[in-house]
Amino acid sequence: MKDTCLHAFHRHWIYEVVITAGNVDRVAVGPFGMWTDDGMTLKGSFFKGSSTLQAIEAHRCFVVNPVDDPVVLHAALNRRDSLEFEFLSSGDAAGCPVLAGIPSWLAMRVTHLDDTGDMVLLDAEVVGHGAIHSAPLVNRAKGLFLESLVLSTRCALIGQAAVEQLRENVRVIAKVAPGSRYEKAVRELLALVTESR
Ligand SMILES: Cc1cc2nc3c(=O)[nH]c(=O)nc-3n(C[C@H](O)[C@H](O)[C@H](O)COP(=O)(O)O)c2cc1C
Structure with missing residues (x-):
């Protein structure tokens, strides 16, 4: 090829x-x-x-x-x-x-x-x-997943606004890194948060 x-x-x-x-x-x-x-x-x-x-x-x-x-x-x-x-x-x-x-x-x-x-x-x-050397490429999913992980611990405190932000993060991660382990993991986070509410 x-x-x-x-x-x-x-x-x-x-x-x-x-x-x-x-x-x-x-x-x-x-x-x-x-x-x-x-x-x-x-x-x-x-x-x-x-x-x-x-x-x-x-x-x-x-x-x-x-x-x-x-x-x-x-x-x-x-x-x-x-x-x-x-x-x-x-x-x-x-x-x-x-x-x-x-x-x-x-x-x-x-x-x-x-x-x-x-x-x-x-x-x-x-x-x-x-x-000169290869640079790692920047993709938004990794950082956004980390932020989502932190946010998931604050949903009980912040309430619906945090859940909506998590939903938005799922949308963005699915757009910028479809099929990635970040997408799978952030969907798990959203399910955990919504189940516990
Ligand atoms: C990380 C990042 C990614 C962006 N990706 C796009 C893109 O894919 N398409 C687009 O039209 N604008 C994108 N933008 C917005 C443009 O960079 C912005 O509108 C910029 O002012 C365009 O400058 P220009 O009018 O001189 O081309 C992005 C901005 C950032 C910060």
Whole structure:
């Protein structure tokens, strides 16, 4: 099978990454969720009006910068001036920005854009990659499960609002890590909490 560098991506799980697009004159950067359905290509769903989406549409290429620290996602959203960039010098995505110092990156070429109403669903193939070392991917399920575990001990004290929050956490975990042990465990938590009420 072709090596697409996506072996660390569980199929259908959503990973929070920094996307960089544009060129040296105008860099677009932001945190976005990306996933693979087939282990070969990446998908993303972008709100229309996103300037990162506009840069991707204009250049047809962009870079996925996996991060293992959510504070970098915060910087990509709210502290963009603090970020530094390098620019790819060769390949299909030549000229695309990459986060400076990032442990690994994937250069992507858009293969399909689908207007789904408020959002644009994007498909892209890997056209290049680089790695100093691989970075663990950020997925929301693990942290949210930990928060759910703590919350489950407080449902008796807080009451229905805590149960509703737990339900919401089940929804999010099932969306970002379908079929995971986090989904199974958080459903168990919800059942335990609702049984005891
Ligand atoms: C962790 C995280 C993940 C996000 N994922 C998405 C996403 O998948 N799609 C999207 O449209 N916006 C997503 N957002 C919101 C965008 O990053 C946000 O709207 C940003 O302001 C877009 O910037 P832009 O208009 O410069 O592209 C996410 C935000 C965070 C913090």
